[in-house]
Amino acid sequence: MEISIKQLEHRYMQGTPFERRALHDVNLQIPDETFLALIGHTGSGKSTLIQHLNGLLKPSAGSIKMGNTILEAGGKKQDLKPLRKKAGIVFQYPEHQLFEETVEKDIMFGPRNFGMSEEEAKRTASNVIEMVGLPQTVLSKSPFDLSGGQMRRVAIAGVLAMNPEVLILDEPTAGLDPSGRVEIMELFYELHQKNKLTTVLVTHSMEDASKYADEIAVMHKGELYLHGKPNEIFNERKALQEAGLDVPETVQFLLKWNEKSGQDLSLSAFTIEELAKSLGQALKKRGS
Amino acid sequence: MLQNVIIGQYYPASSPLHRMDSRSKLIAAFFYLFIVFLANNWITYGLLIAFTAVTISASKVPLRYLYKGLKPILILVVFTMLLHIFLTKEGDVLYKAGWFEIYEGGIIQGIFIAMRLLLLVLMTSLLTLTTTPIDITDGLEHLLGPLKKWKLPVHEFALMMSISLRFIPTLLQETEKIMKAQMARGADFTSGPIKERAKAFVPLLVPLFVSSFKRAEELALAMEARGYRGGEGRTRLRALQWHSRDTFALVLLISLTLSLFLLRS
Numbered sequence: 376m377e378i379s380i381k382q383l384e385h386r387y388m389q390g391t392p393f394e395r396r397a398l399h400d401v402n403l404q405i406p407d408e409t410f411l412a413l414i415g416h417t418g419s420g421k422s423t424l425i426q427h428l429n430g431l432l433k434p435s436a437g438s439i440k441m442g443n444t445i446l447e448a449g450g451k452k453q454d455l456k457p458l459r460k461k462a463g464i465v466f467q468y469p470e471h472q473l474f475e476e477t478v479e480k481d482i483m484f485g486p487r488n489f490g491m492s493e494e495e496a497k498r499t500a501s502n503v504i505e506m507v508g509l510p511q512t513v514l515s516k517s518p519f520d521l522s523g524g525q526m527r528r529v530a531i532a533g534v535l536a537m538n539p540e541v542l543i544l545d546e547p548t549a550g551l552d553p554s555g556r557v558e559i560m561e562l563f564y565e566l567h568q569k570n571k572l573t574t575v576l577v578t579h580s581m582e583d584a585s586k587y588a589d590e591i592a593v594m595h596k597g598e599l600y601l602h603g604k605p606n607e608i609f610n611e612r613k614a615l616q617e618a619g620l621d622v623p624e625t626v627q628f629l630l631k632w633n634e635k636s637g638q639d640l641s642l643s644a645f646t647i648e649e650l651a652k653s654l655g656q657a658l659k660k661r662g663s
Numbered sequence: 664m665l666q667n668v669i670i671g672q673y674y675p676a677s678s679p680l681h682r683m684d685s686r687s688k689l690i691a692a693f694f695y696l697f698i699v700f701l702a703n704n705w706i707t708y709g710l711l712i713a714f715t716a717v718t719i720s721a722s723k724v725p726l727r728y729l730y731k732g733l734k735p736i737l738i739l740v741v742f743t744m745l746l747h748i749f750l751t752k753e754g755d756v757l758y759k760a761g762w763f764e765i766y767e768g769g770i771i772q773g774i775f776i777a778m779r780l781l782l783l784v785l786m787t788s789l790l791t792l793t794t795t796p797i798d799i800t801d802g803l804e805h806l807l808g809p810l811k812k813w814k815l816p817v818h819e820f821a822l823m824m825s826i827s828l829r830f831i832p833t834l835l836q837e838t839e840k841i842m843k844a845q846m847a848r849g850a851d852f853t854s855g856p857i858k859e860r861a862k863a864f865v866p867l868l869v870p871l872f873v874s875s876f877k878r879a880e881e882l883a884l885a886m887e888a889r890g891y892r893g894g895e896g897r898t899r900l901r902a903l904q905w906h907s908r909d910t911f912a913l914v915l916l917i918s919l920t921l922s923l924f925l926l927r928s
Binding site: 426429431456459460463464466469471472473474475484485488489519533534537 | 845866868870
């Protein structure tokens, strides 16, 4: 689903002495089937921005177009359920939202709310539990008996069960161990490709952003600061540092390499494997 | 959504009333609750009103804020006033229509009762407007200190109170977060028949309880890890200090009481 954000502004507690502007003049086009990484320092407005994408927050000014649904400041009250079904949000620490007696019932909560029949919801639950890498036997357990990592997976399954067209992920790997992080991110990436989803990933990790994203958007002080392809963004190291961020470690290494060796390697190696490959080629060239 | 809720109603300012010791304010407010009932004629009520007006102006709290605190009980005030006007049968008849009569005494009684209620609420809200919740708790702990002799866990009560106060904003944030997460999964908290709506709160309440218990356990652990062992021999970062203005305020209140005794009929 195509997402188009125009001149979006959001003010918290509007009309009180505590009013605070969290977003200002954000213009962002996200084409269909794009994997967008939304990066920014704490308090830069990332979370505020994504909560607009399914109508949890209303714009103070400007508009958001999600497929055929338009949300705009001062717009009429509309039924947001169809939009919320299409745009699934995995919140930070989603395991805090579990509440049902069994994992199965908790996963069925979303689908049932969106009008799926009990039978179908059950089938969906058993599908998504496999997807997130948990055995079927978990379905009959209480979510509160699971480990933290398993709870996270169940909560993610609860969102995937809605079969969204847009997947919005708010730091989905925060607090997980390294192997868990990779597994969860790989899961999202696979889904993104297989189901042709439009994905918005909020993250602090430049490494994750560089590895999975087609586009990167950088937020700074409530404004859209940079937006472009990963290698375009990583050429703006100064600007990134201004926003309290930096390029991924692999790119840092490449920049140093170019500086010391006088070579001009492209900054498109984002994983360690890619970096090793391009260095190998560079060394071979030098040797010959 | 929930961020519009302001916890407590403390109004930050620098006034003689703000600077007073919370103990003297608590004593004064408590004392005031009783002496309001001494007034029974125009002069004594006038005296009380004057005293309250001076206190309000000394507090530097805008009248707008005071009014906000009064709003919820205004209906009650009007209702009791009307009740007295219609039901008291004293003095001259002022108006008569069939069985319906209004007496002079009724009007006076109605006004007095309304005044009494308003004065009570004004003074007590002035206490919470000029004192932070933590100060009130500290003051209460001190004042109730003597009850420890009878094995009343005064310190523990005060601690419980300050912890609850401290965690109200946290709980509100948490509520909002979980509410949003469930709304993103299609939950609806705002529409539908009452029975359905009550049911809709289960997905909100269960996670809140779970996280509250978890947080309580973590807090207890953290307190023990830092050697907390109850109130015995504990010193304070912000010790309460009794100044001459506190003594002055209480003396003023006592003289008000004496005048009320002299002037009441």
